[in-house]
Amino acid sequence: MHLVMGSPNRYLQEKDILLKAGEQIAPLGKKxxxxxDETTLAVARPKLAPSLNKAGLEFxxxxxxxxxxxxxxxxxxxxxxxxxxxxxxxxxGGKAIDTAKAAAAYADRKLVTIPTLASNCAxxxxxxxFYDQTGAFEEYIIFQFSPALVLVDTEIIxxxxxxxxxxxxxxxxxxxxxxxxSAANKEKNVPTRAALKIAAECKYIIFEYAVQAAKDLEKQKxxxxxxxxxxxxxxxxxxxxxxGSDNCRIxxxxxxxxxxxxxxxxxxxxxxxxxxFGTLVxxxxxxAESEFFELLELLNQLDQPITLDQLxxxxxxxxxxxxxxxxxxxxxxxxxxxxxxxxxELVIKAIQSVDEKAQAYLAKLKK
Ligand SMILES: [Zn+2]
Numbered sequence: 001m002h003l004v005m006g007s008p009n010r011y012l013q014e015k016d017i018l019l020k021a022g023e024q025i026a027p028l029g030k031k032x033x034x035x036x037d038e039t040t041l042a043v044a045r046p047k048l049a050p051s052l053n054k055a056g057l058e059f060x061x062x063x064x065x066x067x068x069x070x071x072x073x074x075x076x077x078x079x080x081x082x083x084x085x086x087x088x089x090x091x092x093g094g095k096a097i098d099t100a101k102a103a104a105a106y107a108d109r110k111l112v113t114i115p116t117l118a119s120n121c122a123x124x125x126x127x128x129x130f131y132d133q134t135g136a137f138e139e140y141i142i143f144q145f146s147p148a149l150v151l152v153d154t155e156i157i158x159x160x161x162x163x164x165x166x167x168x169x170x171x172x173x174x175x176x177x178x179x180x181x182s183a184a185n186k187e188k189n190v191p192t193r194a195a196l197k198i199a200a201e202c203k204y205i206i207f208e209y210a211v212q213a214a215k216d217l218e219k220q221k222x223x224x225x226x227x228x229x230x231x232x233x234x235x236x237x238x239x240x241x242x243x244g245s246d247n248c249r250i251x252x253x254x255x256x257x258x259x260x261x262x263x264x265x266x267x268x269x270x271x272x273x274x275x276x277f278g279t280l281v282x283x284x285x286x287x288a289e290s291e292f293f294e295l296l297e298l299l300n301q302l303d304q305p306i307t308l309d310q311l312x313x314x315x316x317x318x319x320x321x322x323x324x325x326x327x328x329x330x331x332x333x334x335x336x337x338x339x340x341x342x343x344x345e346l347v348i349k350a351i352q353s354v355d356e357k358a359q360a361y362l363a364k365l366k367k
Contacts, residue, residue: 006126006146006242008113011235013152015222018047018114021151022055028110028148029086032059035076035100037066040092040116043156048091048114064099067131073102080107087112087148093164094120098128105143112149117160118230119168119272123150124238150234157230158222165217166302167272169210169229172237173295174279176203179240179248181282184339186247195244202236205229207294211301252282252328255335256347259328263320265312269305276304277311277354284350284357285342296361306358308351321348 012024025032032052034041041061052059062079065072080088080103087110090100097113101122104111113123126146130138157165176199183192205228213225240248256278260266266274276299283292296306305311313320325344328335335342 006142007239008124008147008150010148011124011150011152013154013227013231013235015155016047016153017151018044018153018156019051021048021114022051022053022057024149024151025052025087025089025112026055026057028112030057031084031086032057032089033076033080033083033085033087034059034061034089034091035064035103036061036091036096036116038063040096043116043159044091044114044153047153047156064096066095067133067135068095068098068102068128069133070102070130071133073099073128074106076100076103077106080104080109085109089114090123091116093117094122094129097122098130101126101143101147102128102130102141105145110148111145112151113147114151114153115234116156117164117168118152118157118233119164119270120171121234121238121241123147123152124234125242152230152234154222154227154230158217158220158226160217162214162218163270163303165229166214166304167270167276168233169206169214169272169302170276170279170299170304171272172233173203173206173210173298174253174275175199175237175240175248177279177282177291178251178253178334178337179244181251181286181339182249182334182337183244183247189247191243191245192247195240195242195248198236198243199240199248202232202240205232205236207298210298214302249337250334251337252285252335252342253278255328255333256281256324256351258333259324259326259347260311262323262327263313263316269311273305274311276302277306280306280354280358281347281350282338284354285338285346292357293361296358300358300362300365306354307362308355309359321351324351 089112090097115123127142209225213229216223257274325347
């Protein structure tokens with residue numbers, strides 16, 4: 001078996017779609033639990049609550065504990081069962097949605113996702129990324145079902161924080177480079193070929209519209225460019241892994257991200273920001289010179305870190321760099337999805353080379 005099409009039943013993206021949420025959700029159940037954090041619930045409430053009321057739905061809000069843990073998902077699942085809820089709605093970014101997804105799976109309830117920002121494909125996918133109580137990555141689990149409905153209100157997303165949006169773009173464009181690398185030495189079955197085409201299309205859309213979309217989002221404008229990028233982050237991003245499955249997964253860029261996380265200086269950066277730098281390192285390892293400079297320019301326009309200095313690592317010592325490289329090259333790391341052999345020495349060289357090229361690029365821009 002190679003085709004695992006993990007996708008939602010329905011994906012609706014429209015400005016003010018939440019005003020129609022009730023009529024979309026009513027066919028799925030009558031008693032609804034909304035799960036998010038205080039901010040995301042407050043953002044959705046002015047449109048969502050009247051719309052659910054109008055459709056005659058009974059609903060309550062539940063603030064989740066803030067981290068995607070199995071304990072928290074089970075706590076919410078018990079709530080769904082004991083209070084007799086028909087369905088759960090995850091409202092927020094990745095963490096609230098991943099928690100709602102797991103709770104829906106544990107309680108065997110239908111799931112609706114309402115992203116309040118566009119920074120990843122969590123609203124689309126059937127998987128949750130779990131962390132332990134300390135916030136360290138634990139594992140990801142792919143469930144047997146996908147969201148019944150995804151409601152994307154671009155007017156709400158246009159008011160989200162621009163840095164999350166821009167990092168989300170970086171964490172989406174990477175899919176093209178990583179899927180291509182991880183599929184390189186594998187048999188290109190039909191789903192793999194389709195996923196690679198989707199990843200390429202996603203990349204073209206991002207190169208065409210991302211800079212404009214980022215500018216529009218800073219002005220809280222739900223423009224055409226914002227719509228196109230939101231669809232790319234959530235839907236196309238979700239499809240690459242959904243169709244491509246194990247042949248189109250992460251590769252070096254996410255392994256470099258994981259390596260960077262050993263340095264406390266990088267903890268203030270968003271996931272996508274570290275992935276952005278990791279993507280440049282991957283292209284450097286691949287010797288993809290023209291793609292490297294094409295992406296460097298885009299990432300710089302999107303305020304993503306392209307130098308060690310911008311990663312908060314201006315005075316990084318050789319030993320710290322080694323730690324990053326060793327962690328990125330651990331046997332279980334996705335860097336080994338590259339179609340050639342890598343080791344920590346090559347990774348260190350690539351990181352230093354990215355830094356030098358990016359510094360030279362920035363110096364040239366200043367002239
Ligand atoms: Zn990522």
